[in-house]
Amino acid sequence: MESLPQKLLENAVQELNRLPGIGRKTALRLALFLLAQEEGMVERFGNTLIDFRKNTRYCRLCHNISDTEVCPVCASPKRDRGTICVVSDVRDVMALENTGIYNGLYHVLGGLINPLSGISPSQLHIESLSERIKESAPEEIILALPATPEGDTTAFYISRKIKPFGVKITAISKGIAIGDDLEYTDEVTLGRSLANRTEYH
Amino acid sequence: MESLPQKLLENAVQELNRLPGIGRKTALRLALFLLAQEEGMVERFGNTLIDFRKNTRYCRLCHNISDTEVCPVCASPKRDRGTICVVSDVRDVMALENTGIYNGLYHVLGGLINPLSGISPSQLHIESLSERIKESAPEEIILALPATPEGDTTAFYISRKIKPFGVKITAISKGIAIGDDLEYTDEVTLGRSLANRTEYH
Numbered sequence: 477m478e479s480l481p482q483k484l485l486e487n488a489v490q491e492l493n494r495l496p497g498i499g500r501k502t503a504l505r506l507a508l509f510l511l512a513q514e515e516g517m518v519e520r521f522g523n524t525l526i527d528f529r530k531n532t533r534y535c536r537l538c539h540n541i542s543d544t545e546v547c548p549v550c551a552s553p554k555r556d557r558g559t560i561c562v563v564s565d566v567r568d569v570m571a572l573e574n575t576g577i578y579n580g581l582y583h584v585l586g587g588l589i590n591p592l593s594g595i596s597p598s599q600l601h602i603e604s605l606s607e608r609i610k611e612s613a614p615e616e617i618i619l620a621l622p623a624t625p626e627g628d629t630t631a632f633y634i635s636r637k638i639k640p641f642g643v644k645i646t647a648i649s650k651g652i653a654i655g656d657d658l659e660y661t662d663e664v665t666l667g668r669s670l671a672n673r674t675e676y677h
Numbered sequence: 678m679e680s681l682p683q684k685l686l687e688n689a690v691q692e693l694n695r696l697p698g699i700g701r702k703t704a705l706r707l708a709l710f711l712l713a714q715e716e717g718m719v720e721r722f723g724n725t726l727i728d729f730r731k732n733t734r735y736c737r738l739c740h741n742i743s744d745t746e747v748c749p750v751c752a753s754p755k756r757d758r759g760t761i762c763v764v765s766d767v768r769d770v771m772a773l774e775n776t777g778i779y780n781g782l783y784h785v786l787g788g789l790i791n792p793l794s795g796i797s798p799s800q801l802h803i804e805s806l807s808e809r810i811k812e813s814a815p816e817e818i819i820l821a822l823p824a825t826p827e828g829d830t831t832a833f834y835i836s837r838k839i840k841p842f843g844v845k846i847t848a849i850s851k852g853i854a855i856g857d858d859l860e861y862t863d864e865v866t867l868g869r870s871l872a873n874r875t876e877y878h
Contacts, residue, residue, distance in 0.1 A: 480771075481744075482743060484728065484729045484732055485733065487725050487729060491721065491722045494722065496706065497703070497706075502698070505698075506696050507726075507729065508767060508768065509696065509697050510726055510729070510730055511730060511742075513730070515730055517695075518727055518730035518731075519730075519731075520692065521723075521727075522723030522727040523727070524691075524692045525689055525719060526719055526720050526723040526724070527685065528686065528688060528689035528708065528711070528712070529711055529714070530716060530720075531685055532683075532685050541686055542683060543683055543684050548682060565709070566709060567706075567709065
């Protein structure tokens with residue numbers, strides 16, 4: 477789709493087009509939707525997003541998004557302070573909280589090591605993980621990182637970094653998903669699932 | 678997905694969730710994307726959309742979105758003033774312009790008659806179409822409305838409304854799409870396509 481002759485419309489389409497997964501055609505549809513709304517609605521829409529970006533804070537301890545200096549998880553006396561689960565981003569915390577079976581703390585890295593995208597360890601919250609371990613001496617660090625090359629690289633880097641503290645380091649298991657048929661599982665997953673087999677009870 | 682404990686994030690997700698086709702999960706993904714951008718980028722994003730809604734103007738004659746009081750199509754001396762093509766919305770103008778074969782003027786209704794959604798003829802630019810016809814006495818009005826019940830209702834309403842002016846009224850043809858196989862065309866379309874057959878040259 478080429479650029480539109482109407483300047484304000486073209487600007488709006490270009491901005492919406494910046495969003496991931498929103499192509500120019502969808503951006504145009506969204507722009508025309510906004511145009512059909514009350515002016516007050518669009519003002520609230522835009523200002524809410526600006527306000528969100530400007531004023532969102534992160535937990536001083538685990539770097540999760542938080543309305544308070546220390547997030548509710550880190551502040552809760554009910555959570556097990558002996559376990560810290562290391563994740564790539566905020567959505568991973570939500571996914572793990574949704575399982576309802578984890579009762580420890582988190583540490584949000586803010587991404588994964590990725591030399592191709594220019595993301596180096598120093599840009600992630602790895603140094604502050606070391607400091608947390610030094611200060612609070614947890615028993616176990618769970619690496620809950622994605623099963624991708626970037627996830628593996630990051631897990632490897634962190635494990636080397638924190639091994640000197642003598643903390644137990646574990647990783648979430650990888651294998652076939654619950655409910656999955658073997659015939660539809662890719663070979664690599666199935667192979668690792670076989671190699672990492674556990675005793676059957 | 679239930680509501681998020683972080684208030685600013687929840688607000689942002691709720692606003693993005695208002696967009697058509699954007700569910701709460703996608704809204705969360707978009708919000709976290711915006712959070713990862715420069716503050717200036719998000720400010721420009723929000724303000725561009727507000728500015729677009731506040732300052733967009735419409736052509737005084739055809740009601741298409743326009744940066745000027747009269748849009749480039751209506752103002753162009755190269756366009757055939759004897760033909761006015763009636764469409765539902767702005768995207769239809771773009772689609773027809775993209776065909777490159779239409780050289781007349783447009784008239785954008787701003788929607789279709791839809792009693793269920795409470796859209797009555799008075800909310801559409803139908804009165805101004807009558808006035809345009811009265812003033813400029815075009816030779817032909819082309820109804821280029823969607824092949825839906827709402828499109829048919831609107832076409833019927835308009836044709837009754839403008840028949841008294843003695844202008845020639847035509848409608849775009851409906852039938853199987855170019856490149857389509859008959860076996861994959863729905864029966865209604867195929868039936869109408871057969872009934873409206875034209876002489877073969």
